[in-house]
Amino acid sequence: xxxxxxxxxxxxxxxxxxxxxxxxxxxxxxxxxxxxxxxxxxxxxxxxxxxxxxxxxxxxxxxxxxxxxxxxxxxxxxxxxxxxxxxxxxxxxxxxxxxxxxxxxxxxxxxxxxxxxxxxxxxxxxxxxxxxxxxxxxxxxxxxxxxxxxxxxxxxxxxxxxxxxxxxxxxxxxxxxxxxxxxxxxxxxxxxxxxxxxxxxxxxxxxxxxxxxxxxxxxxxxxxxxxxxxxxxxxxxxxxxxxxxxxxxxxxxxxxxxxxxxxxxxxxxxxxx
Amino acid sequence: xxxxxxxxxxxxxxxxxxxxxxxxxxxxxxxxxxxxxxxxxxxxxxxxxxxxxxxxxxxxxxxxxxxxxxxxxxxxxxxxxxxxxxxxxxxxxxxxxxxxxxxxxxxxxxxxxxxxxxxxxxxxxxxxxxxxxxxxxxxxxxxxxxxxxxxxxxxxxxxxxxxxxxxxxxxxxxxxxxxxxxxxxxxxxxxxxxxxxxxxxxxxxxxxxxxxxxxxxxxxxxxxxxxxxxxxxxxxxxxxxxxxxxxxxxxxxxxxxxxxxxxxxxxxxxxxxxx
Numbered sequence: 001x002x003x004x005x006x007x008x009x010x011x012x013x014x015x016x017x018x019x020x021x022x023x024x025x026x027x028x029x030x031x032x033x034x035x036x037x038x039x040x041x042x043x044x045x046x047x048x049x050x051x052x053x054x055x056x057x058x059x060x061x062x063x064x065x066x067x068x069x070x071x072x073x074x075x076x077x078x079x080x081x082x083x084x085x086x087x088x089x090x091x092x093x094x095x096x097x098x099x100x101x102x103x104x105x106x107x108x109x110x111x112x113x114x115x116x117x118x119x120x121x122x123x124x125x126x127x128x129x130x131x132x133x134x135x136x137x138x139x140x141x142x143x144x145x146x147x148x149x150x151x152x153x154x155x156x157x158x159x160x161x162x163x164x165x166x167x168x169x170x171x172x173x174x175x176x177x178x179x180x181x182x183x184x185x186x187x188x189x190x191x192x193x194x195x196x197x198x199x200x201x202x203x204x205x206x207x208x209x210x211x212x213x214x215x216x217x218x219x220x221x222x223x224x225x226x227x228x229x230x231x232x233x234x235x236x237x238x239x240x241x242x243x244x245x246x247x248x249x250x251x252x253x254x255x256x257x258x259x260x261x262x263x264x265x266x267x268x269x270x271x272x273x
Numbered sequence: 274x275x276x277x278x279x280x281x282x283x284x285x286x287x288x289x290x291x292x293x294x295x296x297x298x299x300x301x302x303x304x305x306x307x308x309x310x311x312x313x314x315x316x317x318x319x320x321x322x323x324x325x326x327x328x329x330x331x332x333x334x335x336x337x338x339x340x341x342x343x344x345x346x347x348x349x350x351x352x353x354x355x356x357x358x359x360x361x362x363x364x365x366x367x368x369x370x371x372x373x374x375x376x377x378x379x380x381x382x383x384x385x386x387x388x389x390x391x392x393x394x395x396x397x398x399x400x401x402x403x404x405x406x407x408x409x410x411x412x413x414x415x416x417x418x419x420x421x422x423x424x425x426x427x428x429x430x431x432x433x434x435x436x437x438x439x440x441x442x443x444x445x446x447x448x449x450x451x452x453x454x455x456x457x458x459x460x461x462x463x464x465x466x467x468x469x470x471x472x473x474x475x476x477x478x479x480x481x482x483x484x485x486x487x488x489x490x491x492x493x494x495x496x497x498x499x500x501x502x503x504x505x506x507x508x509x510x511x512x513x514x515x516x517x518x519x520x521x522x523x524x525x526x527x528x529x530x531x532x533x534x535x536x537x538x539x540x541x542x543x544x545x546x547x548x
Contacts, residue, residue, distance in 0.1 A: 048434065052438070070438075072438055072439070074438075075439075076435075077434050077438045079433060079435055085482075087483055090431070090487065099435065102427065103425065104434065106421060107424070108424060147432060150432060151435060162434070177426065234453060
């Protein structure tokens, strides 16, 4: 079967700085992959490259076996949440509708089909009750679910989420991750979710794609989050600490003590000197 | 003078018509200005348009042409610069450049202070019948442009990358809004003037945003408020003989303040889904 997403020998650079080089991998339908790595490792850049928004310096990206292109109906993209004024005159329904026909010219004409598609997407993310609420007055978790509904309303094969868990409380975080997992498994989508922290993904993501130092490791969580694998990526010793079912990735004992800090902080899963 | 009797005179009817077209354009385009947070560009373009008008006076061509051309070029310039630098910096730079050339045009042209004053503060009673048609056309083109980009302007604001994946580029939407702003500017200049057109662009749209729940409601309300403010301002101006721009700016601010006051009470109603 053709993988939903495949990328081969992918290299992206900004000017003279190479973000990552020679990445190769594939993600199948029904697979939920968490993208992890330190700040600046190129997690968002990878997502944008897979979506066809960034032209790679080398390599190819294929969606459903075809080279990725603009105007892609097969890709649903959930961007990092933007700041909204609480008075912005848009309801959940309006936001989701943009995912259906927001690229077209003129005003949306009301139709039975449009309404049904929007409500189906809202129901999919358990947000039917937000249909007529103003988006500026919703919580972060509610808004994130609406953005996911916007991304899936056009029934894409691939769902890409850029840091959807940022600024969410623990309950909303788990709600969103569970939702994304269900969309992948039941909605037959290939899902990539960029996150700071591995912990909400434990037991939920099928695979982890770990980016660091321009390189990548991909596989089951327990196969990737191992000291020898991550040390190989970073190029210096890295420790993976497990405590109470939680995981902390910390710089290894170069000077005798790692810089691990509390895993409660979303930034804490990766700490490097 | 009785403000209703004054409508017997052509100049007053022209003023009313021109002001109405301008009000619709300002109310409509202002909605996107407020949603996208491009108020500084909305503030800068009329001032740049003023420089264009003085250039037109210097060359002896139609000032509407001068303003449209100048503010459209400035709009494209802001859009291009904002790609790389911060948008406010790009806007400020283009604004300063525009005003600089405006100062040159004014001094080269030996223009009277009256000419400059009428550009800065408007001279709605001086609008001719051909001026009314020009104003109507320019306003219509400005509205058509933002209406065509309606969904893209919203989509690229709320979910830029998602819009890009679907082929809706933020840069195109930006340019459409800026050019339409430039056009609205040139239509507004003779009516409320360069300095005060900002208030009509932003005041009604801000007020509408507090009261409306959906985009088309906000646009309709913004246009209605803008018309109301403009008509009331003309009425007061005819009655008291004070400048139209003064009333427009006061009433816009008043509408905004009133909407803020009532929005809390209104919010409770509108937050609940329609039955």
